Amino acid sequence: MLSYLARRLALLVPLLIGISLISFVVIHCAPGKPTDVQDQLNQKVSLQVRERLEKLYGLDKPLGEQYLQWLVRLCKLDFGVSFSDSRPVTQKIVERIPITLTINLLSLFLILLFAVPIGVWSAVREGSRFDQCMTVFVFIGFAMPTFWLALLLMKFFGVTLHWLPVSGIRSLGFDYYSLWGKILDYARHLLLPVLISAFTGLAGLTRYMRTNMVHVLQQDYIRTARAKGLSLQRIYFHHALKNALLPVITVLGLSIPGLISGSVISESIFAIPGMGKLFYDAVMARDYPVIMGVLVIGAWLTLLGNLAADIAYSFADPRIRIASRKEP
Amino acid sequence: MINLLRNKLTLSGAIIIVLMSFFAVFAPVICHYQPDDIDIGNYLLAPSATHWLGTDLLGRDLFSRMVYGARISLSVGLVSIGIAVVIGIFFGALAGYYGGVIDTLVMRFVDIMLCFPSIFLILALVALLEPNIMVIMAVIGLTGWMGIARLIRAEILSLKERDFVSAARACGVSDITIIARHLVPNAIGPVIVSATLGVAAAILVESSLSFLGIGVQPPTPSWGNILMDAKSSLGVAWWMTLFPGLAIFITVLGYNLLGEGLRDTLMPRA
Numbered sequence: 333m334l335s336y337l338a339r340r341l342a343l344l345v346p347l348l349i350g351i352s353l354i355s356f357v358v359i360h361c362a363p364g365k366p367t368d369v370q371d372q373l374n375q376k377v378s379l380q381v382r383e384r385l386e387k388l389y390g391l392d393k394p395l396g397e398q399y400l401q402w403l404v405r406l407c408k409l410d411f412g413v414s415f416s417d418s419r420p421v422t423q424k425i426v427e428r429i430p431i432t433l434t435i436n437l438l439s440l441f442l443i444l445l446f447a448v449p450i451g452v453w454s455a456v457r458e459g460s461r462f463d464q465c466m467t468v469f470v471f472i473g474f475a476m477p478t479f480w481l482a483l484l485l486m487k488f489f490g491v492t493l494h495w496l497p498v499s500g501i502r503s504l505g506f507d508y509y510s511l512w513g514k515i516l517d518y519a520r521h522l523l524l525p526v527l528i529s530a531f532t533g534l535a536g537l538t539r540y541m542r543t544n545m546v547h548v549l550q551q552d553y554i555r556t557a558r559a560k561g562l563s564l565q566r567i568y569f570h571h572a573l574k575n576a577l578l579p580v581i582t583v584l585g586l587s588i589p590g591l592i593s594g595s596v597i598s599e600s601i602f603a604i605p606g607m608g609k610l611f612y613d614a615v616m617a618r619d620y621p622v623i624m625g626v627l628v629i630g631a632w633l634t635l636l637g638n639l640a641a642d643i644a645y646s647f648a649d650p651r652i653r654i655a656s657r658k659e660p
Numbered sequence: 661m662i663n664l665l666r667n668k669l670t671l672s673g674a675i676i677i678v679l680m681s682f683f684a685v686f687a688p689v690i691c692h693y694q695p696d697d698i699d700i701g702n703y704l705l706a707p708s709a710t711h712w713l714g715t716d717l718l719g720r721d722l723f724s725r726m727v728y729g730a731r732i733s734l735s736v737g738l739v740s741i742g743i744a745v746v747i748g749i750f751f752g753a754l755a756g757y758y759g760g761v762i763d764t765l766v767m768r769f770v771d772i773m774l775c776f777p778s779i780f781l782i783l784a785l786v787a788l789l790e791p792n793i794m795v796i797m798a799v800i801g802l803t804g805w806m807g808i809a810r811l812i813r814a815e816i817l818s819l820k821e822r823d824f825v826s827a828a829r830a831c832g833v834s835d836i837t838i839i840a841r842h843l844v845p846n847a848i849g850p851v852i853v854s855a856t857l858g859v860a861a862a863i864l865v866e867s868s869l870s871f872l873g874i875g876v877q878p879p880t881p882s883w884g885n886i887l888m889d890a891k892s893s894l895g896v897a898w899w900m901t902l903f904p905g906l907a908i909f910i911t912v913l914g915y916n917l918l919g920e921g922l923r924d925t926l927m928p929r930a
Binding site: 346347350351353354358361471472474475476477478479480483484486487491588589590592593594596597600601611612615616618620623624626627630631634635638 | 777781871898905
């Protein structure tokens with residue numbers, strides 16, 4: 333197990349270097365080279381911004397030195413200060429992460445809660461009315477633009493029915509509420525964003541779960557189990573479900589970038605002060621230090637999620653640990 | 661092909677796409693109004709015989725804007741996936757055919773690109789460059805080729821051991837010709853499926869960007885930026901919210917249905 337961990341961690345090094353390189357290339361797409369100013373009268377980025385960028389990232393130095401400087405910054409978690417309010421970027425991001433994480437974890441929980449039983453039931457009753465309905469639902473889920481769904485739900489529950497608030501994460505009188513009042517207030521604000529970020533993922537995982545389960549049910553060991561007269565319940569839950577659930581761990585890890593991406597859209601629609609909203613505001617204000625910071629930290633979070641999923645998988649399935657030992 | 665048409669879902673997907681493309685191509689013939697004809701007096705009219713889908717805040721005909729918006733959404737979808745397919749095939753073939761260090765390098769590069777949450781990378785690049793339609797197509801393409809590269813690599817890894825490849829090599833056919841004439845055409849099935857589904861995804865990304873105000877810029881109409889306008893008139897003008905969203909939904913559904921049908925036909929083993 334330890335050697336597997338060591339190998340898996342060693343794989344991180346090239347990825348981390350790669351992330352630093354790509355983000356470095358992205359910085360160099362920044363407009364406002366001295367030559368641009370003469371060309372464009374309607375200058376979106378003033379010479380002043382360019383100067384600040386040059387000072388921050390050392391853009392006037394040779395490329396090699398620039399990259400080294402960027403690397404040192406990354407290691408020290410120092411992304412400079414925001415152009416908009418001069419606060420350290422890292423601090424701005426760190427205080428936003430908990431909200432985004434809460435929303436994503438809640439929606440991940442919802443996804444698992446519904447996708448697994450629905451997928452399994454569809455597979456067990458392959459071709460039934462229920463299975464057909466769920467296939468339709470999956471197609472709807474894949475085609476639904478999340479921001480449109482958000483608008484519709486906002487219109488219905490917020491504007492028409494006045495049941496739920498449509499923006500922010502707490503009400504005006506939040507400080508005066510009791511503990512339960514506070515929790516309820518958070519819940520009311522988070523309900524729609526969580527539902528919406530769960531919706532697309534739900535379709536994906538349901539389908540994945542169904543495919544897995546259908547595949548597992550065709551295996552020889554299931555036929556053996558049936559042949560020796562085990563109860564259906566035992567076959568489905570003990571023999572089939574365990575094997576069908578295993579790959580879900582990996583898929584959950586892989587779904588992290590999608591969830592983080594989705595938070596940009598849902599957080600900016602519902603004005604939730606999370607990482608996604610921070611990024612959106614930074615993009616709109618061309619606040620480059622914040623953009624770069626969120627970009628890199630987003631990639632790191634993805635990497636961390638995948639690592640966690642791989643390690644969890646290797647705990648759950650010993651074949652992975654042994655198989656990877658044979659490979660050089 | 662017959663198999664493809666027999667499947668009702670696939671057929672309906674194809675019909676949706678043909679219909680939408682028809683709207684996009686013949687937009688000037690179909691529309692009675694110009695998409696940017698401002699008519700302040702007739703703002704936010706509900707759907708009627710004169711304005712089939714109503715008008716927006718500036719009195720522009722929603723139907724015309726949506727038909728012209730179809731041009732934007734469809735072309736962004738197709739062009740950006742075109743770019744992704746070209747890059748994906750190039751890197752995938754390179755990695756699969758040559759193997760070894762090249763394979764490791766290319767596949768690590770793919771892994772690294774996949775670490776970046778796609779919307780983050782796309783938004784950062786669009787913000788740094790310029791939010792115009794060319795940049796959006798390029799950026800969606802540049803951030804969406806990794807899956808296709810993996811598919812092509814996997815196919816070529818198994819194909820290159822086959823006899824016809826050895827035969828070609830024995831005849832002295834160059835590497836490039838083997839890849840371009842013998843390997844890629846045989847590996848293209850899964851790529852077509854993935855590209856078809858990719859068009860759907862790209863249309864969703866473009867409309868999300870435009871909805872956030874970082875995509876196609878007004879006054880050029882796109883389904884996403886019509887919805888952005890709709891957000892401000894959420895309580896009063898249901899047609900502004902309903903129709904553009906429905907258009908995105910139906911188009912994306914069409915490409916997904918076609919993609920799934922193609923998967924069943926081109927990759928029967930899966």
